[in-house]
Amino acid sequence: MTNERIEEYLETILYLTNKNKGPAKTNQIAEELKLSPPSVTEMIRKLFGSGYIKYTPYHGVTLTPKGCTEAMRIKRRHQLLETFLVDVLDLDPKFAHAEACEMEHSISETTLEKMCAYMGHPEICPDGNPIGHGECCPTEALNASYRDYIPLSELKEGEQGTIKIISLTREIKDRLSSIGLIPDQEIQVKRKLGQGTLSITAMGTEVAVGKNIASKIMVQSHGA
Amino acid sequence: MTNERIEEYLETILYLTNKNKGPAKTNQIAEELKLSPPSVTEMIRKLFGSGYIKYTPYHGVTLTPKGCTEAMRIKRRHQLLETFLVDVLDLDPKFAHAEACEMEHSISETTLEKMCAYMGHPEICPDGNPIGHGECCPTEALNASYRDYIPLSELKEGEQGTIKIISLTREIKDRLSSIGLIPDQEIQVKRKLGQGTLSITAMGTEVAVGKNIASKIMVQSHGA
DNA sequence: CTATATAATTAGGAAAGCCTAAACATGTCG
DNA sequence: CGACATGTTTAGGCTTTCCTAATTATATAG
Structure with a gap:
């Protein structure tokens, strides 16, 4: 099972590779996670060693299928949590996003499924994005439906x-x-x-x- | 703000001092948290340094008012979460207890209050215990109402x-x-x-x- | 094609929490 | 009262994740 820090990195790398439509750069990751570049280089090596990412020194990082599956799993948790916090508990969307970032690492799959069922298996997030289902590497089509x-x-x-x-x-x-x-x-x-x-x-x-x-x-x- | 590990220790110490009706012993804490006694000694020193506990070497630990307030705050979060997981999400009570242990450290006060409101401000936990309100050092009376x-x-x-x-x-x-x-x-x-x-x-x-x-x-x- | 700006990495180190093995207190039983 | 079992602490070490300062690689502008 991936740990909290690894989850955070994978999530960020998924976000950045999507945004870049190309590899995520060390400095980008560092800025996103508010860390120093050397810390990122270090973790990159670890993620590479565990087979989560492809990595060429000085050139950036992309997710392997294994890493992408994991990242999508985390993204889904995040989105379901965010949806729950906004739709059920009526939290401010911006706050809910930050809160989901915190909670997504400690909540269990079981609880998440219960939340999902409680909401009637929602398919879109309060921010208008579709909620993933753990599928590998988001396709153009999936990204295209953003803000549909x-x-x-x-x-x-x-x-x-x-x-x-x-x-x-x-x-x-x-x-x-x-x-x-x-x-x-x-x-x-x-x-x-x-x-x-x-x-x-x-x-x-x-x-x-x-x-x-x-x-x-x-x-x-x-x-x- | 106390961190996750400190919260876990304080919660355990509250539980043990209540159970013992006296100081919590190093070995008890170690067993409860599944850690080695030296690790506990080390953390005890840290908690003492931060004013959360009274501590006499070789004699055990009790909470100071500061420590007790903090511990009760965490206990309340735990109980509210547990109640939410059981009553709203319909999780198995035993599982909900374990899950609440994980989540109680990452959930925000705001979200917790929303949950509390959503449930109509419950006063008892699924296990039959009264839900605290952050008051200091649980009294005999409070303990007496267990399982009322x-x-x-x-x-x-x-x-x-x-x-x-x-x-x-x-x-x-x-x-x-x-x-x-x-x-x-x-x-x-x-x-x-x-x-x-x-x-x-x-x-x-x-x-x-x-x-x-x-x-x-x-x-x-x-x-x- | 080289000088330079920018980006990434190496080197070395710190803090937090944990560990085992060994030393040390304490209370109890003969 | 003293020896021993039990419980606690010291000593020393490990891992993870972060840091700053210095070095090295790359890309670009002249």
Whole structure:
């Protein structure tokens, strides 16, 4: 089982190789993790020795299939935790992200699965990114779907979309259906009333949607 | 802020001084934490240096007010987490205890409070112990109330009790009231149907209560 | 093609926690 | 009272992960 520090490095390397569309550099990793470059070089050697990364001195690092599988596993934990913290416990998204970073290393697979089940197996994160399933090396397609889903509160006036209530708890689903909104429903934004509060048409009827809930309903935009 | 290892030691010392009704011995701590005695001696010196414990070489350790406050804070986190894992996520109580041990060090105060609120500010743990509030050095009274509350599933045939649904989630409260059970209600066990399933009378009417839910309803027993 | 800026690595060392083996206290039993 | 079993501490060492300072490799601009 990988330990906490190794997990942190692998996660960062996954993030950077995706961002770079190429190897992660020593200095980048150091900056990301707020460490000195020599510390990173040292750990790189260790990760290489354990078969998690490919590594050419002076040229940077990419994940091996083994390392990528591990990194994706951690990313999934992070995303599920983040989703749970935001959707169930109603934490501030930014705070939830930081908290998930802390918790993702100590939570067990069992507990994570229970959380996942409790939320109804969400497929997207509060930040709009799809939640992985441990598959190896994220494909272009997966990356392309980034931000496919956005919170309802971010739709512009006049814009249309489809509701995707994939990641919400029973509680929020209930509140939603009580105001007449259901998954896969076509909606159009009428007016933005400020601070995320808006007035939309759904199935021909006009509905007001409050700030808190609007930021939690993920929609797929179809433009104006 | 205390670190993870210090928290673990303080928690153990609180547990042992309570159990001993006297100082915690080096070997006890070592055994509890599965460490060698010299490692414990070393950490004891550190804790003493930071003012968390009183320490006389060869005689053992007690908590100072500072140490006790800290230990109680950690104990509360542990208990709240354990309650959350059992009552909300439906984890096996034994597993939840172990998991809480891992998570209690990384979860933030903010998240913990959100969990607490989500559960409706529970006052007892799934194990029947009262959840502390960070008060210093547990009193006799606090210890005396251990196991005042037991799961409904443990009431014997013919025994009476009062329902204390202090630590349950909305979900379970709903399931409860749907079968006609409410907090502070007087009940009497009619028959035990095996495996925790039982038939009880509440407000004059007979109700069947299933295994899962019976083990989560805490009651104060009044005897047969 | 060389001088130089930038990036990465080596060298050497520190702190935290852990270990084993050996020395040392303490309380008890004859 | 003294010897011994038990429990505790000292001595010395190991691993992990981090650091700074100095060195070396690479890429680029003139």
